[in-house]
Amino acid sequence: MAFVTKTWKDRLVEYAGRRKLKNVATGEEVLMDVSRSEGTVSQAGDAFSAASMNNLEQRIKNEFDTVNSSLxxxxxxxxxxxxxxxxxxxxxxxxxxxxxxxFNGADIYMSGTNSGNLSKTELASKGQYFYGFEYDDSAKKFTVLYDGTYSYMLSTTSSYTSLYINDKLIEYATKNGQTTIYNTIELKKGDTGYISSNNAGQFAQGYLRRIA
Incomplete structure (x- = not known):
């Protein structure tokens, strides 16, 4: 992860120590120039300044760059x-x-505008988001590689978004009901499935994640 530095700037004013005092009873206002009168200074400390903050930003960035380069x-x-x-x-x-x-190693995310019947995968690629699944891009179907309990999410902005397992409808989200659905399902190795929307041109998205 890259660290993006912020450039700090000093506050510049004409009268740094000037304050306006107002008598709340009479409404009278008086301008006063205020200066420090702190007695003996045992330790001056570090003043807050743009130079100090920019130095800190750069040192943090240098460490991020070193870690990212080594990993x-x-x-x-x-x-x-x-x-x-x-x-x-x-x-x-x-x-x-x-x-x-x-994250426990079984995850698939599918999203896209429907072309024909099955949702097209656009935002995922094997090795980046897919763990525990095989995916047939031509059929737009995934295959489960491990037995277990899986959580899933279905979401739609229009029409229906459905989850099918072994060509059987499991559940669907609809703009006229629940637009986003979260649930769990037991899956076996070899089960196949897909996320679909019911009409061509409609948007569909969903994910499955192995949780146990």
């Missing part, structure tokens, strides 16, 4: 059950960062 992207490590157990980086063939929770 050079992540490759997921997937075990035999389909769960991601860690990531490898170009820092070394055996460099793995394990974790115990979070």
């Amino acid at each position: 050079g992207g992540f490759t997921p490590v997937i075990d035999e059950t389909g769960k991601i157990t860690g990531y490898k980086t170009k820092a070394g063939a055996d460099t793995v960062f394990p974790f115990s929770g979070g």
Whole structure:
């Protein structure tokens, strides 16, 4: 992830210490120039300034650049059950960062304008969003690679968006009812499915994610 620096600027005014005092009883206003009278200064400290903040921004960016350069992207490590157990980086063939929770290695996202009957995949590519699924781009169908419990989302802005598993309608979202649906389903290895909208030219989107 790249760090984008912000350029800080000092506040510039004509009278930095000037204050306006108002008598709330009479409404009379008086301008006063205020200056510090702090006695003995035991430590001056660091003044807030644009130069200091810009220096901090640059030091943070330098560290981000160093980390990004050393990692050079992540490759997921997937075990035999389909769960991601860690990531490898170009820092070394055996460099793995394990974790115990979070994304668990079975995810598919489909989105697009319907051409014919099946929703066209446009925003996903295997290896980037697909884990635990195979996808047949010509048939616009996915195949489940692991048994488990999957959560799914269906969303529509018009018409119907439906989830089919093994060519059977499971559930659909509609603009006249629930426009977005969240639910779970038990799937087996080898099950096939697709996200579709009911008319050509309609938009459909949805995802499935293995949760157990």
